Amino acid sequence: MTAAPLLEVEHVTMRFGGLIAVNDLSFQAGRNSITAVIGPNGAGKTTLFNCITGFYRPQVGRMALHHPSGPVLLERLDDHRIAARGRVARTFQNIRLFTRMSVLENLIVAQHRTLMAASGFSLAGLLGLPVYRRAEARAVDKARFWLDKTGLAAFADDEAGSLPYGSQRRLEIARAMCTDPLLLCLDEPAAGLNPRESAELNRLLLDIRDEQRIGLLLIEHDMSVVMGISDRVVVLDHGAKIAEGTPDEVRRDPAVIRAYLGEPEDEEARPC
Amino acid sequence: MAGAVLAGALREALAAAVVAAGLALPLLGFRLVDSSQGLSLGTRLDWVAWAALAVGLGRFLLTLSRRLRPASPRHRPSAGAVPAQADRLRPWAGWALAGLAVTLPFLPFADRNLVDKATLVLIYVMLGWGLNIVVGLAGLLDLGFVAFYAVGAYSYALLSTGLGWSFWICLPLAGLFAAGFGVALGFPVLRLRGDYLAIVTLGFGEIVRVVLQNWQDLTGGPNGISAIPRPTLFGLRFAANAPEGHRTFADFFGLPFSGEHRVIFLYFVILGLALLTNLFTLRIRRLPVGRAWEALREDEIACRSLGLNPTNIKLSAFALGAMFAGFAGSFFATRQGFISPESFTFIESAVILAIVVLGGMGSQIGVVLAALLLVGLPEWFRDLQQYRMLAFGGAMVLIMLWKPSGLLSDRSPTIRLGDRR
Ligand SMILES: Nc1ncnc2c1ncn2[C@@H]1O[C@H](COP(=O)(O)OP(=O)(O)OP(=O)(O)O)[C@@H](O)[C@H]1O
Ligand SMILES: [Mg+2]
Numbered sequence: 001m002t003a004a005p006l007l008e009v010e011h012v013t014m015r016f017g018g019l020i021a022v023n024d025l026s027f028q029a030g031r032n033s034i035t036a037v038i039g040p041n042g043a044g045k046t047t048l049f050n051c052i053t054g055f056y057r058p059q060v061g062r063m064a065l066h067h068p069s070g071p072v073l074l075e076r077l078d079d080h081r082i083a084a085r086g087r088v089a090r091t092f093q094n095i096r097l098f099t100r101m102s103v104l105e106n107l108i109v110a111q112h113r114t115l116m117a118a119s120g121f122s123l124a125g126l127l128g129l130p131v132y133r134r135a136e137a138r139a140v141d142k143a144r145f146w147l148d149k150t151g152l153a154a155f156a157d158d159e160a161g162s163l164p165y166g167s168q169r170r171l172e173i174a175r176a177m178c179t180d181p182l183l184l185c186l187d188e189p190a191a192g193l194n195p196r197e198s199a200e201l202n203r204l205l206l207d208i209r210d211e212q213r214i215g216l217l218l219i220e221h222d223m224s225v226v227m228g229i230s231d232r233v234v235v236l237d238h239g240a241k242i243a244e245g246t247p248d249e250v251r252r253d254p255a256v257i258r259a260y261l262g263e264p265e266d267e268e269a270r271p272c
Numbered sequence: 273m274a275g276a277v278l279a280g281a282l283r284e285a286l287a288a289a290v291v292a293a294g295l296a297l298p299l300l301g302f303r304l305v306d307s308s309q310g311l312s313l314g315t316r317l318d319w320v321a322w323a324a325l326a327v328g329l330g331r332f333l334l335t336l337s338r339r340l341r342p343a344s345p346r347h348r349p350s351a352g353a354v355p356a357q358a359d360r361l362r363p364w365a366g367w368a369l370a371g372l373a374v375t376l377p378f379l380p381f382a383d384r385n386l387v388d389k390a391t392l393v394l395i396y397v398m399l400g401w402g403l404n405i406v407v408g409l410a411g412l413l414d415l416g417f418v419a420f421y422a423v424g425a426y427s428y429a430l431l432s433t434g435l436g437w438s439f440w441i442c443l444p445l446a447g448l449f450a451a452g453f454g455v456a457l458g459f460p461v462l463r464l465r466g467d468y469l470a471i472v473t474l475g476f477g478e479i480v481r482v483v484l485q486n487w488q489d490l491t492g493g494p495n496g497i498s499a500i501p502r503p504t505l506f507g508l509r510f511a512a513n514a515p516e517g518h519r520t521f522a523d524f525f526g527l528p529f530s531g532e533h534r535v536i537f538l539y540f541v542i543l544g545l546a547l548l549t550n551l552f553t554l555r556i557r558r559l560p561v562g563r564a565w566e567a568l569r570e571d572e573i574a575c576r577s578l579g580l581n582p583t584n585i586k587l588s589a590f591a592l593g594a595m596f597a598g599f600a601g602s603f604f605a606t607r608q609g610f611i612s613p614e615s616f617t618f619i620e621s622a623v624i625l626a627i628v629v630l631g632g633m634g635s636q637i638g639v640v641l642a643a644l645l646l647v648g649l650p651e652w653f654r655d656l657q658q659y660r661m662l663a664f665g666g667a668m669v670l671i672m673l674w675k676p677s678g679l680l681s682d683r684s685p686t687i688r689l690g691d692r693r
Contacts, residue, residue, distance in 0.1 A: 096571045104688065105566075112567075126552075126555055
């Protein structure tokens with residue numbers, strides 16, 4: 001991994017009543033690299049994302065995102081501040097697009113904060129001042145860039161909800177990227193994709209890593225994606241980290257194999 | 273095949289007729305007979321039979337037409353398919369309607385009565401456009417919108433009768449007060465959505481009305497406020513003769529005095545206000561705030577994940593919607609010359625909401641059509657007397673069958689990549 005980590009998660013614990021969804025979890029994710037978080041169903045992966053992006057507030061732990069200007073402590077920020085101030089963007093396990101808005105509008109909404117400032121909190125915008133029109137043109141340019149990257153340019157003016165499933169997943173990634181994140185969290189981006197789409201996705205994610213030079217945090221069940229593109233893998237089971245390392249190290253780790261295939265004496269107790 | 277369809281339709285028709293008969297029995301089946309021995313209860317079972325027959329027949333025809341044309345798309349057309357045509361039609365229809373509205377008072381068939389009714393419709397168009405921001409764009413179900421209308425009306429009434437300020441000074445103030453109330457309502461309901469929000473806003477509307485009703489010293493309680501000054505045109509009054517130091521409109525232009533002048537003037541005032549509302553909304557839809565409202569309606573969690581602050585977005589929607597209701601309220605006060613809490617009951621909120629929903633949630637022209645239908649038609653059909661509401665209800669049922677998601681429910685994007693705005 002490269003020198004200074006981008007995201008440092010330290011001793012994060014998230015409980016729901018008696019259930020410990022994330023248990024004293026510590027790991028690091030690097031700048032300019034893809035960190036995969038894997039684990040069986042219910043391992044606490046989505047919960048971890050919800051903690052990092054501020055939708056849940058963990059009872060214990062510290063999460064620091066290292067900006068060029070210094071660290072930002074994510075556990076202290078509200079969810080919308082994490083996207084704005086923390087520069088963490090995310091996608092959702094069950095896609096959350098603005099379905100009745102057009103594809104382009106989805107990407108423009110993602111640039112709300114920039115545009116809002118440029119529109120003078122709507123005054124310059126209402127008057128149609130050039131300041132705002134220029135800002136809007138720049139926003140469209142950025143949107144177009146990501147539309148081209150994700151192969152959605154032809155559908156820019158269509159309703160987002162009318163896109164096929166795979167395109168909706170790519171649009172969600174494009175939308176997250178339009179917020180200019182330092183860390184992009186992807187919750188099962190390959191779920192429901194066919195092999196061709198899945199390969200395209202791999203290329204897109206590698207592109208993002210290499211061209212934008214940001215960190216990616218990736219939850220994924222599809223091992224071809226995980227093993228193919230991730231630089232590091234963190235394995236969760238029952239909320240705790242059971243292994244961490246390069247894809248090859250993790251693949252051979254007996255603890256991981258046990259968690260996925262089930263321990264013989266555990267089998268009746270915990271059917272998968 | 274055809275036999276099965278027929279039998280199915282007959283079965284459904286029979287079921288509908290039975291339900292209708294059951295409903296009609298208590299509602300239509302009895303009547304009070306006023307005879308010399310006092311009141312007694314009479315029956316008119318023939319009416320019940322007619323009602324059941326009508327419903328059964330309607331259901332039969334409806335089912336049949338549906339079964340024979342199963343391919344007819346009853347859901348909203350998805351993007352890409354139809355909007356192209358609607359897009360081309362939309363601006364054209366808007367300009368045509370605006371042109372008609374501007375020339376209306378001068379058309380040969382326009383009499384005082386018609387202009388007066390058009391004024392009433394325009395008040396509701398404006399209220400509908402205001403509520404459209406809150407419900408149609410931001411997706412916040414507001415059942416107490418009439419409260420802001422009331423705040424606007426009372427602001428103007430109190431400022432003008434108490435301090436003697438003119439309509440044109442009070443109008444923006446009334447809008448500001450109403451917007452303030454919008455924010456005041458917005459804060460406690462920030463976390464609520466859907467049904468819960470609807471209930472709290474409903475309560476808010478009632479609270480405002482009850483306060484107006486009981487704050488005798490300020491609002492005059494149930495007696496309301498009367499002798500509210502009329503608006504002037506740059507100081508020119510619309511009256512037969514002006515007090516010392518003022519001139520009348522008729523005098524200034526050398527016209528013979530006519531009561532119609534004021535009616536037409538009021539019509540243009542509300543038309544101007546309504547068009548302003550419309551322009552503002554059309555414009556702001558294309559701005560970050562407007563897009564954020566729609567995004568919030570679509571998915572609040574996604575909004576948060578993109579750094580949009582839902583608090584600001586909701587409050588701005590409440591405030592701006594309320595502001596336009598405030599404008600409409602002060603116009604209402606100056607037009608009536610008298611206001612009381614009775615004008616601001618829940619049913620008003622319901623009518624305004626019905627206009628927005630019927631118009632197709634978010635559609636500006638839809639609101640105009642719906643206001644014409646919901647406010648205009650019942651006024652014009654006063655001749656139908658007691659059957660007015662029956663006709664109204666029937667029309668609503670037909671519309672819901674024909675256009676279940678509102679009259680104009682497709683939306684066109686606020687920005688396009690292919691520069692064909
Ligand atoms: N809001 C919540 N309230 C209560 N329990 C929750 C909540 N969110 C998650 N959990 C529980 O926390 C545990 C971890 O859930 P999580 O969604 O993080 O799993 P996951 O690793 O993402 O699984 P999957 O691969 O199925 O998406 C589960 O047992 C789940 O039921
Ligand atoms: Mg999950």
